[in-house]
């Protein structure tokens with residue numbers, strides 16, 4: 477039986493695809509936010525975390541070395557871990573790198589995969605949360621940068637506006653409330669979701685929709 481958390485908790489990447497519109501099942505984020513992670517079993521999603529970790533660390537070290545050559549002051553991963561405590565929930569995350577220059581800062585995330593709108597949302601959440609959560613960044617105005625293997629995406633500081641903040645706060649309130657969130661099973665989302673059918677009986681397993689043998693006229 478999954479154990480309830482004392483207070484709802486959200487890890488940033490649980491909500492980025494909901495905010496970008498790539499995912500629709502808010503119930504998955506609500507379940508994780510309300511229950512202790514160690515208290516329920518999980519499906520292996522086939523994600524090769526060891527391979528990802530090695531590639532990500534390689535890219536991160538490369539970026540860090542370049543920044544050090546430029547003489548920048550850099551704060552790395554665990555130094556940037558934050559818990560932003562709200563009235564009803566705690567929002568948590570760990571930006572890869574932070575550089576500070578006076579009252580201006582850059583939050584950098586290294587990504588080894590394809591470009592995605594959810595990566596931008598992740599950076600926007602960090603830009604919103606870091607100055608509020610960590611006193612050493614209280615007066616810093618942050619911009620964001622996503623660095624892929626062969627591309628960079630820049631996010632200006634004014635991207636944190638009222639509209640974004642309102643959408644973020646509303647989503648957090650929805651998924652941390654006692655009102656059940658929308659559960660929207662689909663093979664596309666369920667295959668990347670690690671909640672088992674014990675906790676989500678509506679889960680769609682991959683062989684439930686076999687490919688039709690006939691083809692259409694187009």
Ligand code: SF4
Pocket residue numbers: 501503504659660661662665666669670671676678679680
């Ligand atoms: S298994 Fe599918 S329906 Fe169930 S919570 Fe995950 S994404 Fe939603």
